[in-house]
Amino acid sequence: MNYQLFQIINHFAGKWDLIDDLMEFFAQDIIWLMIAMIGVLWFTHKEQQQQSAFYALLSAVVALGIATVWISPDVNQPRPFVLHVVHQLIPHNADASFPSDHSTLAFSLAFSLLFTNRKWGTVALVLACLTGFARVYVGVHYPGDIAGSAALAALISFLVYTMRARLNPVPNLLIRIYNKIISSLPIVSRK
Incomplete structure (x- = not known):
């Protein structure tokens, strides 16, 4: 069933250049957008959002x-490309497929954000789903690899979320250090 579902999704690869280009972007580069989201949360200088960023990175x-x-x-x-003839759109090492690192x-980022910030978490979850689907579409993962990744990420994110009361001293210390560094920077005046 895993391979059959893979075939259904990967069958469309190589048919439409625009879709292929989008899927290649989703498969490889959306993760950078998600990491940028974490950076934005950190640089809001709001403690709750900085904690959300910390826990998302810790979960990941x-x-x-x-x-x-x-x-x-x-x-x-x-x-998949090791065992079968596939439409492989991006190069990849022939290392282990399960679970998908991307x-x-x-x-992990998405589920962690969902626990602490619904709005950002929902956006991140959509991006994570696009990443997972695209990894199958471009021929480098089976659907089961993505499902395993999502299950692992959900479990770890939940465990980190439930332990945050014990872990809070760590992000709070990092936030204090960050704030101290920021407050010590010279202010550039504008004319």
């Missing part, structure tokens, strides 16, 4: 660590 680091150190080597699922990162 933990989920990616678990995915790359434990899950991926143990499962060692070959990528999707793990995207969904």
Whole structure:
């Protein structure tokens, strides 16, 4: 079923240049937009949004660590283009496919933001879904790789969210350090 669903989605690759270009962007570059969103949250100088940014990054680091150190080597699922003839639109190493690192990162940021900031989290979740779908469309992941990434990201984001009362001293310290640095910068006057 995983491969059949992959075939249905990947079958459309290579038919329309504009769609292919969009999917390549979604598959590779939307993640940079999501990271920029985290930066914007941090630079609002609002403590609650800075904490949201911190917890989103923490969730992403933990989920990616678990995915790359434990899950991926143990499962060692070959990528679709290794086992099948596919419409591969972007180059990729023939390393393990499950779970998708891009999707793990995207969904971790999205789920973490959903717990703390619905508006930003909803936007991030849409971007994460586009990333996951596009990774299948361009031929580098199976749908199961994306579903596994989303499940791992949801679990880690939830665990981090439930532990925030214990973890709050860390982002609060970082916020204080950041504020101290910002307040010590010379103010540039405009004429």
